[in-house]
Amino acid sequence: MEKYEWSTPDWFFRLLNKEFWFTLDVTANRRNRKCRLYLGPDHDDPRRRNALECSWGRSVCRMNPPYSNIQPWLEKAYAASLNGALTVALVHADTSTRRWAAAAHKAAYIIFVTGMRIPFMRPDGTVGKSNTRPSALLVFAGAREACTTARFWHPSEPLRGLGPALDALMFGA
Numbered sequence: 001m002e003k004y005e006w007s008t009p010d011w012f013f014r015l016l017n018k019e020f021w022f023t024l025d026v027t028a029n030r031r032n033r034k035c036r037l038y039l040g041p042d043h044d045d046p047r048r049r050n051a052l053e054c055s056w057g058r059s060v061c062r063m064n065p066p067y068s069n070i071q072p073w074l075e076k077a078y079a080a081s082l083n084g085a086l087t088v089a090l091v092h093a094d095t096s097t098r099r100w101a102a103a104a105h106k107a108a109y110i111i112f113v114t115g116m117r118i119p120f121m122r123p124d125g126t127v128g129k130s131n132t133r134p135s136a137l138l139v140f141a142g143a144r145e146a147c148t149t150a151r152f153w154h155p156s157e158p159l160r161g162l163g164p165a166l167d168a169l170m171f172g173a
């Protein structure tokens, strides 16, 4: 099975979902989708099979992109945010690369996952051991010239303090 089919552990998704209330999984298939609504190659509606080419509307999106080439995904997430979508992208924290830094600066919010590596799951539900890299969440929520807010988060802690920051991102509060 291709590595790009590996999925986010449910417990990790639930922690984030408590804060964001996702409505659309933009990189998925019917089996590994984390939201009822998803975009992916096996979607019944051919117009919803390629997330890079369809609208994400004003959805609250979660994205765990195929890691072979995340650049177009980050560009799409930012572009979609200019049209009203909010996207939380789970990516490697490749802070040393220029491409990562350029994309991250367009994020409204960066959350560095600390103290652990995310144990992504194979399609059969078994946990892989091969994630050797740290992760970060890039939150795309509209036009930005430089990201102004970043924080560290260990998943054993509640995402305290994100509430008001999120309200501001999502509702302009």
Ligand SMILES: C[S@@+](CC[C@H](N)C(=O)[O-])C[C@H]1O[C@@H](n2cnc3c(N)ncnc32)[C@H](O)[C@@H]1O
Residues within 6 Å of the ligand: 003, 004, 005, 006, 007, 008, 009, 025, 026, 027, 028, 029, 032, 033, 034, 039, 040, 041, 049, 050, 051, 052, 063, 064, 065, 066, 067
């Ligand atoms: C790393 S997996 C993430 C799976 C899962 N949604 C999760 O995080 O638990 C990436 C998923 O993106 C899907 N995918 C690949 N190309 C896509 C495309 N152009 N549009 C939407 N989904 C795509 C694959 O089918 C695969 O299931």
